[in-house]
Amino acid sequence: MDDIVVSLKNITKRFPGIVANDRVNFELRRGEVHTLLGENGAGKSTLMNILDGIYQPDEGEIYINGKLVEIKNPSDAMRLGIGMIHQHFMLVETLTVLENVILGLAEQGLYINKKEISKRIEEVSDRYNLCINPSTKIWQLSVGEQQRVEIIKTLFRGAQILILDEPTAVLTPQEVEVSFEIYKQMIEEGKSIIFISHKLNEVMDISDRITVLRKGKYIGTVDTDKITEKELATMMVGREVLFRLERKPHERKDKVLQVSNLKALDDKGLLALNGLNLEVFSGEIYGLAGVAGNGQKILSEAIAGLRKVIDGKITIAGKDLTNASASEIFAHGVSYIPPDRLKMGLVPNLSSVDNAILRRYYKPPIYNRHLINYSEAERYAKKLIEEYDIMVPREDAPVKLLSGGNMQKLLLAREISEQPKLLIAVHPTRGLDVGATEFVRRELLKQRDNGVAVLLISEDLDEIFMISDRIGVIYEGQILDTFDIKEAKIEKVGLLMAGMKSEREFSEQVCSTV
Ligand SMILES: Nc1ncnc2c1ncn2[C@@H]1O[C@H](COP(=O)(O)OP(=O)(O)O)[C@@H](O)[C@H]1O
Ligand SMILES: [Mg+2]
Numbered sequence: 001m002d003d004i005v006v007s008l009k010n011i012t013k014r015f016p017g018i019v020a021n022d023r024v025n026f027e028l029r030r031g032e033v034h035t036l037l038g039e040n041g042a043g044k045s046t047l048m049n050i051l052d053g054i055y056q057p058d059e060g061e062i063y064i065n066g067k068l069v070e071i072k073n074p075s076d077a078m079r080l081g082i083g084m085i086h087q088h089f090m091l092v093e094t095l096t097v098l099e100n101v102i103l104g105l106a107e108q109g110l111y112i113n114k115k116e117i118s119k120r121i122e123e124v125s126d127r128y129n130l131c132i133n134p135s136t137k138i139w140q141l142s143v144g145e146q147q148r149v150e151i152i153k154t155l156f157r158g159a160q161i162l163i164l165d166e167p168t169a170v171l172t173p174q175e176v177e178v179s180f181e182i183y184k185q186m187i188e189e190g191k192s193i194i195f196i197s198h199k200l201n202e203v204m205d206i207s208d209r210i211t212v213l214r215k216g217k218y219i220g221t222v223d224t225d226k227i228t229e230k231e232l233a234t235m236m237v238g239r240e241v242l243f244r245l246e247r248k249p250h251e252r253k254d255k256v257l258q259v260s261n262l263k264a265l266d267d268k269g270l271l272a273l274n275g276l277n278l279e280v281f282s283g284e285i286y287g288l289a290g291v292a293g294n295g296q297k298i299l300s301e302a303i304a305g306l307r308k309v310i311d312g313k314i315t316i317a318g319k320d321l322t323n324a325s326a327s328e329i330f331a332h333g334v335s336y337i338p339p340d341r342l343k344m345g346l347v348p349n350l351s352s353v354d355n356a357i358l359r360r361y362y363k364p365p366i367y368n369r370h371l372i373n374y375s376e377a378e379r380y381a382k383k384l385i386e387e388y389d390i391m392v393p394r395e396d397a398p399v400k401l402l403s404g405g406n407m408q409k410l411l412l413a414r415e416i417s418e419q420p421k422l423l424i425a426v427h428p429t430r431g432l433d434v435g436a437t438e439f440v441r442r443e444l445l446k447q448r449d450n451g452v453a454v455l456l457i458s459e460d461l462d463e464i465f466m467i468s469d470r471i472g473v474i475y476e477g478q479i480l481d482t483f484d485i486k487e488a489k490i491e492k493v494g495l496l497m498a499g500m501k502s503e504r505e506f507s508e509q510v511c512s513t514v
Helices: 044-051 074-079 097-107 114-127 143-156 173-188 200-206 229-237 296-304 326-331 341-345 352-356 374-387 404-416 434-449 461-467 490-497 503-510
Strands: 004-015 018-029 033-037 059-064 067-069 082-085 161-165 192-197 209-214 217-223 255-265 271-281 285-289 311-316 334-337 422-426 453-458 470-475 478-484
Touching (some): 004 044, 004 192, 018 033, 018 044, 018 059, 018 192, 018 209, 033 044, 033 200, 033 229, 044 082, 082 143, 097 143, 114 143, 143 173, 173 192, 173 490, 192 200, 200 229, 209 229, 217 229, 255 453, 271 285, 271 478, 285 434, 285 490, 296 326, 296 334, 296 422, 296 453, 352 374, 374 404, 404 434, 434 453, 453 461, 461 490, 470 490, 478 490
Parallel strands (some): 018 217, 033 192, 082 161, 161 192, 285 453, 285 470, 422 453
Antiparallel strands (some): 004 018, 004 059, 059 067, 209 217, 255 271, 255 311
16 A cells, blocks of 8 residues: 555635636655646645645645645644745845754744754754755855755754755756755655656656646646656646757857956946956857856846946947947847846836837837827737737737736847847746747747847756857856857756866865865
8 A cells, every 4th residue: 555645635726816726636655756747837836835834725635644634824734744945945044054943943832952953953964965064154055055954944843744846946957966865865764755846857857756737737647657758748738849949050150249358246236247258149049057146147237238337348249339328239239138027128017019119119110200100009019919929918908917928929029120130038938838938949049040149048058058059157257168069068067057167076065064
């Protein structure tokens, strides 16, 4: 008999206007890693928040070790041996590891002996190879280390069932491997793990079984060794997915963008670009890989004219445009797809028509005798909407009502239609479903084939490797290295993303505190 520790039956959870979980079933066996797989918005976090007592289901039943239970809050969950590590950590940055662990215990009303707890943290850290020193302050730790502190906190509260909500989203490939070793160790100690992800290769690697959700619905549960990545993708998306995009051989031509020795500050006044050098040529996609916060956002803003630099030079097609205004830079053929569509790229309360013409309302034929010719504007918007197959409720409805994928298509359509020399695309597929993602990547490739220089900034390494011609790695405001796609290795790029030149340096870093 299988030993079933968690069984969720017919769970339904509604939010205003959406059924986040629609009669979902899920079952966890003792000692297994069970993945919950689904696209963004499929309902994974909601389902696990229900198991962790953060939300109450509208319908359905929860069984723990065969017994029907009600989980009213996270303390109830904890008493049942359930602990969740959230997508966004819940640590106090200014406190030490020890103090954060104590905070968690104090909430439970337990007797606190600092020395004793400190010793036990060290023991747990050793046992699972977590390499965490109890007296370190949280802000001094990398994201990967902070995640391990969350794991310690959870283990300390006696969790037997661990829920990890997209833990690998913020990790480099090497850190992912380290965390998988930790999970295996926890499994050996008799714990059970629910792992949430939408990355197929990882899921195939770590799970015993996989449960797929799509648009809030339960699609099925499969044994990992009886399914292929392609079949999983089909379950997840609901149609066949292409893993490879057709690519013509790359024809690199003139230098379009040259960035030399660039220095710029971030919003806090800290040096975010520290003498950065970069070149992008016509007819290529240059993929810039890096962990968030290493200067990529600042770089894109500096090139687009949205941020002043303090030193260095930016030239576009031979013209010095260092610290020129955004409109001047746009006039010289630079289009920009910003990371945050609704904050920077589109005006949420304006219609699709107004958003479509943002780049040309001051040019004829839309601008005519000091007025905007609205029927010309509409004609232009309709053309984009048709060409790019954008789903809008009505052309005059505010764009905030569009789905993420359709907003991104509109933005892309508008920027590409200006026939840029340089296209800067920052996280162009973040938050999009597989269909829209495929569309956006194809469009970027099309631009490259048309001779546009494309600077692709993405945290998604698979994306970077899929469509780039050259790959650069940014770390602490500098490009550490650049590779031709034919020679680029994902392991090497991963190490550089963590600022390390070799495997050896990586293993030293992981356990530097022990
Ligand atoms: N607190 C909430 N209020 C309203 N809608 C929510 C809330 N939490 C999640 N949703 C919606 O429920 C759906 C499922 O979300 P979520 O469970 O976070 O998906 P996933 O974790 O699979 O990406 C999404 O459409 C999301 O917008
Ligand atoms: Mg989620």
